[in-house]
Amino acid sequence: MNVNDLVKKILEGDARTLARVMSILENEDPGAEEILERLSSHIGRAYRIGITGPPGAGKSTLSGKLAEQLRADGKRVGIIAVDPTSPFSGGALLGDRIRMSHLSSDSGVFMRSMATRGSTGGLSIKAEECGDVLDAAGFDVVIFETVGVGQNELDVIQVADTVVVVLVPESGDGIQTMKAGLMEIGDIFLINKSDREGAESLKKELVQMLQMKKSGKEIPVITTIASQGVGIPEAYQAIVNHRNIIEKSGELHTRRINRFRQRIRNIVLRWFEKEFWNEHRQSWLDQHLQEIATNHISPYKIAHQLINAYRKEQK
Ligand SMILES: Nc1nc2c(ncn2[C@@H]2O[C@H](COP(=O)(O)OP(=O)(O)OP(=O)(O)O)[C@@H](O)[C@H]2O)c(=O)[nH]1
Numbered sequence: 001m002n003v004n005d006l007v008k009k010i011l012e013g014d015a016r017t018l019a020r021v022m023s024i025l026e027n028e029d030p031g032a033e034e035i036l037e038r039l040s041s042h043i044g045r046a047y048r049i050g051i052t053g054p055p056g057a058g059k060s061t062l063s064g065k066l067a068e069q070l071r072a073d074g075k076r077v078g079i080i081a082v083d084p085t086s087p088f089s090g091g092a093l094l095g096d097r098i099r100m101s102h103l104s105s106d107s108g109v110f111m112r113s114m115a116t117r118g119s120t121g122g123l124s125i126k127a128e129e130c131g132d133v134l135d136a137a138g139f140d141v142v143i144f145e146t147v148g149v150g151q152n153e154l155d156v157i158q159v160a161d162t163v164v165v166v167l168v169p170e171s172g173d174g175i176q177t178m179k180a181g182l183m184e185i186g187d188i189f190l191i192n193k194s195d196r197e198g199a200e201s202l203k204k205e206l207v208q209m210l211q212m213k214k215s216g217k218e219i220p221v222i223t224t225i226a227s228q229g230v231g232i233p234e235a236y237q238a239i240v241n242h243r244n245i246i247e248k249s250g251e252l253h254t255r256r257i258n259r260f261r262q263r264i265r266n267i268v269l270r271w272f273e274k275e276f277w278n279e280h281r282q283s284w285l286d287q288h289l290q291e292i293a294t295n296h297i298s299p300y301k302i303a304h305q306l307i308n309a310y311r312k313e314q315k
């Protein structure tokens with residue numbers, strides 16, 4: 001199929017084409033850029049929700065339940081599960097969660113898992129691009145799910161308009177949460193598995209910590225039992241409220257502008273890295289590394305040699 005046909009089918013929301021195009025984007029296959037370019041005038045309507053938190057906190061269960069709420073509201077929902085840590089578990093689990101629910105046969109729900117398969121760079125770019133495809137296909141909401149444990153994951157979650165951080169009573173010790181950088185990025189906090197001991201005390205601790213931040217923003221902390229659907233309407237309402245607030249205040253626009261800036265910078269960076277580290281330079285470096293290391297030559301010196309040589313080539 002050529003790009004014209006693919007674009008046409010995406011705009012029609014054809015599920016098989018969506019899956020196919022996402023593979024093209026993930027693999028950076030030929031045509032990827034052109035497809036995105038052609039879709040750009042159809043992008044910007046979908047609302048993007050990020051769901052992050054420790055492994056096994058119930059993120060996928062929550063995504064499924066939120067998707068059900070959205071469906072009841074007549075919205076079409078895409079879910080993108082990004083699993084940078086393991087190429088297998090997260091995505092498969094999300095698949096299981098969805099397959100277990102009645103969403104699996106619903107054409108208003110589209111699900112995709114992404115894994116890094118070894119390379120960590122650019123995952124957030126690709127997740128965002130897959131979100132764009134769903135946006136262009138007319139999905140009203142895109143949910144990004146990722147495990148919140150490291151910088152890559154935090155990058156992934158920055159593609160969202162509203163970030164939901166999911167904690168569980170066991171993750172109790174709030175300090176861990178702060179370390180992981182989750183306090184900074186959460187617009188809404190859910191304490192899931194609150195059928196277990198410690199939910200209320202974690203809630204108290206969290207509310208206190210959020211007050212100390214003095215961001216001036218009201219950050220809701222909600223207890224949920226996702227597996228039983230408890231607290232889901234409240235969580236959903238909190239997302240709707242946050243959306244309304246940031247739409248009115250102009251923060252949504254600012255967030256999207258900042259994201260756009262970051263994306264352009266990333267694209268340029270990625271382009272430049274490929275351009276600079278061509279085969280010739282890579283093999284030169286590889287061949288001389290031994291000598292450089294044993295002769296204690298500064299890495300800066302070598303880097304500048306390479307850069308100067310590059311500059312000369314450009315003249
Ligand atoms: N007791 C209890 N179990 C829950 C609750 N929510 C989810 N679970 C269970 O917790 C397990 C993990 O749920 P998932 O939704 O797969 O969690 P996840 O955060 O997506 O997991 P990863 O993607 O692997 O990090 C499953 O067995 C769920 O059924 C809850 O509120 N209470």
Ligand SMILES: [Mg+2]
Binds near residue numbers: 091
């Ligand atoms: Mg999951």
